[in-house]
Every structure is written in C-alpha cells, then in structure tokens.
Amino acid sequence: MATASKRVPLPAILLANDLLDGDVVFATANDAGTLAWTRDPAPALVANDDAAAERLEAFATTELRGNKVVDAYLVDVTIEAGGPVPRHFRERFKTLGPSNRPDLGKQAGEGIASAPKG
Template identity: 85%
Template structure:
C-alpha cells in the first residue's frame, strides 16, 4: 500500500501558475462561497484546518483538470500584518516578482489584481 502524501503544516494557502500567462495565482473566496483565482497574495484564502485544506486541494484538482492552472500546491504560511506570507523562500519569492528589480513586479505594487480572477 502506498503511503499518503504528507500535507504541509497549517495554516496554508493554495498557490498555482495560470496556464495561459504563467503568473502566480492564489485561491480566494469568490461570490456565493465559490473559490476563484487571484494574483494578489494578500487575498489568498487561508486554510486553518484539514477540512479547509481539503477544499483547497479539491479546487486545485479541478483547476488542473480544467486546464486553467498548473503546479498547484499548498504552501504553509505565517500571518504577518493580517496577510498570509509563505514561510519558505521559494514561495515567498514567487509572491514578489523579479528579485533583481524591486521597482518592478508585485513588490512594487504592479500586477496585483484588485478583483479575483475567475
């Protein structure tokens, strides 16, 4: 029997890449309790328990099947200033943008959608 995949520690968010443009997207709450994708990491829905993490994983699976996202996975986060911040460098780097130009990318306030993508 194969061992079950180990889940990241909670709290966690769901991170993926948009299939068409490659940008990093995050699962967030949409209208009527649905989940949608957003480019704004501050809007990422935080799973604090296994049931919420299961819901995010189901949304990731649907996105993969529907060819809207690739490389979807849960990321453990810390809550800083009321917003989720990935604990690991790779994922933190993905939320910011190019490290060689801090005047560009998400760390400069560019490309962050105010409305969820769905």
Template identity: 90%
Template structure:
C-alpha cells in the same frame, strides 16, 4: 499499504501559476462561496483546518484538470498583520515577482511581506 501524501503544516494557502500568462495566482473566495483565483496575495484564502485544506486541494485538482493553472500546491504560512506570509524562501520569492526588476511585479506594490519574523 500506501500512505497518503504528507500535507504541509497549517495554516496554508493555495498558490499556482496561471496557465496563460504564468503569473502566480492564489485561491480566494469569490461570489456564492465559490473559489476563484486572484493575483493579490493579501486576498489568499487561508486554510486553518483540514476541512479547509481539503477544499483548497479539491479546487486545485479541478483547476489542473481544466487546464486553468499549473503547479498548484499548498504553502504553509505565518499570519502577520492579517496577511499570509509563506514560511519558505521559494514561495516568498514566487509571490513577489521578477528579482531583476524590483519596480515590477508584486514587490513594486503592496505584495506579500518579505519574510516572517521569528
């Protein structure tokens, strides 16, 4: 009997890489409750329950099939100051931008917080 893939702990956000420019993008709510991509991590839609996570995963599947993004997956987050902060280093690092140029990328502006506390 096959088992379903294990889902990350909730709350979670959906991140991916834009297929054309490679930038990290986040699923967010657009007009008429449709999901769209944003480059602003503060606007990432946070899935707090299984239904919301299922919605994000369905959006990821459709966007992957449509060749809009690559490497789309859910990331577990902590909420700090009303902002989602990835719990794992790899995802925090992806949300900031190039490590060799702190004056570029999301870390040069508001960006996502550097690390959850605790």
C-alpha cells in the same frame, strides 16, 4: 494532491501558476463563497484545518483538469497583519516577481507587500 499525512503544516494557502501567462496565483473566495484565483496573496483563502485544506486541494484538482493552472500545491504560511506570508523563501520569492528590477515586478505596487525581513 497531498494526503492528510503528507500535507504541509497548517495554516496553508493554495498557490499555483496561471496556465496562460505563468503568473503566480492564489486561491481565494469571492463574495458568493465560490473559489477563484487572485494574483494578490493578501486575500488568499487560509486553510486552518483539514477540511479547509481538502477543499483547497479539490479546487486545485478541478482547476488542473480544466487547464486553468499548473503546479498547484499547498504552502504553509504565517498569518501577519497584511495577510498570509509563506514560511519558505521559494514561495515568498514567487509572490514578488523579478528580483533584478524591484521597480517593475509585483513588488512595485500592485498591492502586494514584499517578503518580511529575516
């Protein structure tokens, strides 16, 4: 995982791919405060400081070793009304799903908003 000197700018969220189905997943906290994965970026846990980023990185390390996810990394985000939105196109695109059929991808209504315009 990244060190503080090489970490993406904060605020950031943890993004990965589910090992079994390949879906993009985001680290979130359940009601008990335990970290878990969600396919919806809106409730993603946002790291606003180094301690929170280190907690997300430690969770990623554990989940990678446990073969739950692959390609876990922190993504810098902006905070909008609907939740965190990745700053970079690649990560925004990963939150949506297939681009050739907007009626079938995650953007078709599974509670995930489309990327902001601009």
